Amino acid sequence: MKESEIRSNYLKKINELKKHNKLYFEDSSPIISDKDYDKIKKDILNLEKKFSFLKNDSSPSVSLGYTPSKNFIKSKHRVKMLSLSNAFDAEDLENFEKKIFNYLNKKIALDYSVEPKIDGISASLTYKNGSLIMGTSRGDGTTGEVITENLKTIKDIPQKITSKDFPNDIDIRGEVFIKRSEFDKLKNDFANPRNAASGSLRQKNPNETKKIPLNFVAYTYGYFKSGQIRKQSDFLNSLQRWGFKTNEHNKILNSIDDLINFHKKFEKERFDLEYDVDGLVYKINSLELQKRLGFTANSPRWAIAHKFSADSAFSQIIDINIQVGRTGALTPVARIKPVNIGGVVVSNATLHNEDEIIRKDIRLHDTVKIERAGDVIPHVISVDLKKRKKSSKKFVFPKKCPCGFDTTKEFNKVTKKFDAVRRCPDRGFECEKMAVEKIKHFISKEALNIDGLGKKVVEKFWDLKLIRFPQDIFNLDYTQISKLEGWGNLSVSNLKFSIDQSKKVSLDKFLYSIGIRHIGIENAKLLAEYTKSISNFLNFIKNKKINEFLNIDGIGDTQINSLKKFFENKSNYKIIEKLSSILNISDLKLNKNGKLLNNSFMFTGKLSNMSRAEAKSLIEENSGSVVSSVNKKLKYLIIGDKPTNRKVEQAKELGIKILSEKEWLNLLN
Numbered sequence: 001m002k003e004s005e006i007r008s009n010y011l012k013k014i015n016e017l018k019k020h021n022k023l024y025f026e027d028s029s030p031i032i033s034d035k036d037y038d039k040i041k042k043d044i045l046n047l048e049k050k051f052s053f054l055k056n057d058s059s060p061s062v063s064l065g066y067t068p069s070k071n072f073i074k075s076k077h078r079v080k081m082l083s084l085s086n087a088f089d090a091e092d093l094e095n096f097e098k099k100i101f102n103y104l105n106k107k108i109a110l111d112y113s114v115e116p117k118i119d120g121i122s123a124s125l126t127y128k129n130g131s132l133i134m135g136t137s138r139g140d141g142t143t144g145e146v147i148t149e150n151l152k153t154i155k156d157i158p159q160k161i162t163s164k165d166f167p168n169d170i171d172i173r174g175e176v177f178i179k180r181s182e183f184d185k186l187k188n189d190f191a192n193p194r195n196a197a198s199g200s201l202r203q204k205n206p207n208e209t210k211k212i213p214l215n216f217v218a219y220t221y222g223y224f225k226s227g228q229i230r231k232q233s234d235f236l237n238s239l240q241r242w243g244f245k246t247n248e249h250n251k252i253l254n255s256i257d258d259l260i261n262f263h264k265k266f267e268k269e270r271f272d273l274e275y276d277v278d279g280l281v282y283k284i285n286s287l288e289l290q291k292r293l294g295f296t297a298n299s300p301r302w303a304i305a306h307k308f309s310a311d312s313a314f315s316q317i318i319d320i321n322i323q324v325g326r327t328g329a330l331t332p333v334a335r336i337k338p339v340n341i342g343g344v345v346v347s348n349a350t351l352h353n354e355d356e357i358i359r360k361d362i363r364l365h366d367t368v369k370i371e372r373a374g375d376v377i378p379h380v381i382s383v384d385l386k387k388r389k390k391s392s393k394k395f396v397f398p399k400k401c402p403c404g405f406d407t408t409k410e411f412n413k414v415t416k417k418f419d420a421v422r423r424c425p426d427r428g429f430e431c432e433k434m435a436v437e438k439i440k441h442f443i444s445k446e447a448l449n450i451d452g453l454g455k456k457v458v459e460k461f462w463d464l465k466l467i468r469f470p471q472d473i474f475n476l477d478y479t480q481i482s483k484l485e486g487w488g489n490l491s492v493s494n495l496k497f498s499i500d501q502s503k504k505v506s507l508d509k510f511l512y513s514i515g516i517r518h519i520g521i522e523n524a525k526l527l528a529e530y531t532k533s534i535s536n537f538l539n540f541i542k543n544k545k546i547n548e549f550l551n552i553d554g555i556g557d558t559q560i561n562s563l564k565k566f567f568e569n570k571s572n573y574k575i576i577e578k579l580s581s582i583l584n585i586s587d588l589k590l591n592k593n594g595k596l597l598n599n600s601f602m603f604t605g606k607l608s609n610m611s612r613a614e615a616k617s618l619i620e621e622n623s624g625s626v627v628s629s630v631n632k633k634l635k636y637l638i639i640g641d642k643p644t645n646r647k648v649e650q651a652k653e654l655g656i657k658i659l660s661e662k663e664w665l666n667l668l669n
Helices: 003-026 034-050 090-104 193-201 206-210 232-241 256-272 287-293 354-360 432-442 455-463 470-475 478-482 489-502 507-513 521-531 534-542 546-551 557-568 570-582 612-621 645-653 661-667
Strands: 074-076 085-087 112-118 121-128 131-137 143-145 169-177 215-224 251-253 277-284 303-307 311-324 330-341 344-350 367-372 379-383 504-506 584-586 600-604 636-639 657-660
Touching: 003 034, 034 085, 085 090, 090 256, 090 277, 090 287, 090 303, 112 232, 112 256, 121 193, 121 215, 131 143, 169 193, 193 206, 215 232, 232 287, 251 256, 256 277, 256 311, 277 287, 311 432, 330 354, 330 367, 344 367, 344 379, 354 379, 432 455, 432 470, 470 570, 478 489, 489 504, 504 507, 507 521, 507 534, 507 584, 521 534, 521 546, 534 546, 534 570, 546 557, 557 570, 600 612, 600 645, 636 645, 636 661, 645 657, 657 661
Parallel strands: 085 303, 504 584, 600 636, 636 657
Antiparallel strands: 074 143, 112 251, 112 277, 121 131, 121 169, 169 215, 277 303, 311 330, 311 367, 330 344, 367 379
């Protein structure tokens, strides 16, 4: 990948992080889960580690949060409120401990203070001579918002502490949160418990904050000048004695194995808690060791957050609907009672297919476990049979598509079984459900990328009969659209501009936009490279030469059969023909002066100096072509380590020249 592409990818992730930081820290309205957010951060840090030329002030290696709101007075933390590094598996924990030993230059026995990571809002409380004088939010880690009066409304926060051993000057840090039972009363006003806590703390009027049942659990200190306390566990005990609440699940463990086993056990039990947790925090228990280990730019060396592998929750199925995709696949979707999973309110969960429903015996009104892991669509894991009513009946999967066509299950010649997915036969745009999804795919980002014409707009235009085929997009009645609710002159003008801009499209993107099953972005590129222009592609189809695409390395029987099936329907061909007359589909311009011009190559066996993909790219850059089968059109067979004997014998029989990897590279000097 070129340096410019690496920088572009890096900046894209930085901007994505900035967007979610604003939503999370300032707007209190995150739209992704903590797990997804952590992945973006991890991707950025990995890129910086791999490429030393990458650097940005908004990187998580430099920035710790989001600039505090202008609505509140700001205050600089006396000791930074740093974020924690994340661990997701045993290897991450082993590396965490290894780094500690490397830093100390010796291996020692370690005690870990283990504390549940409550999903709430961090706050810092400053006490002088026993009185609470200021409370601040985390902010960007360096500077926070002064929200003292709002924090004083929380009953768990003592405003005056009389214990004789309480420090004269200390910052107590902890988490503000709302219990699940209390959130149920507020769920119409907030997306999830964390949003409710954040929104309440940022009220300008403390009397409004007082109406919300906020809780506070203390877990550490910031500024503190006492040498009397030696361990984190002792400090937690002191917090309780001083009148603060600490977590009842705090404990001390002594090895990585103990941490992993406790994490597994706690992950299963966390849904029984009365508050949301998104992991466990492990801290070196010795405060003296903590001081020695110190901090990196944005996190302590002596602590790490062990996140949960997947987010899940229980809910009840209200209804089961059938959705039809652009390729005709019928997907059952459970409409469930809305439930918060990892900071996202989930109301739909996929049931995958008919076989899955039968295997898991999923029924209407069942109580089910829903999982949302990473970017995966929420899906049903299992049924809680103890809560099933005796009157429940098995779900009967419909044999007809909602459009009325009979559905089928394709027979897989490889597995000798029928596919699990039931499909509506592709009759072009006759099935309305498929037609709408095909148009959505046509305008998607990876395809024509028409800004302002999103999925909801497509559905609305379909209902109004403004669109029936992809080509209708380029002949919209803008006068009629301007009269619709929510559409003004500016939005209509922007839409027209976006549609006009989309008319110029590359051949590979156009072939992808058509929405042929099994022809994704990469396969569309392969077809574009082989056919070079839309007119050539249409000629291959018109003259029934689809089998010639088997010469393309990466195109197999699956793609060939899919192409044949798609073009059996003459309306599909006519639509593409019509679009090719409307759009400016750019031909693929390849180097025609390369050293390998008019030469075709095929590889067998493993190359020692480069990947197959890099070798293919080298050939194409030098005007050559790569094929996937041994035939008379092949000029050179390049053999690497452990070649396929059959291919070598076929090449010899046809008189095809056989080259070693070194001999092939010599052709390129």
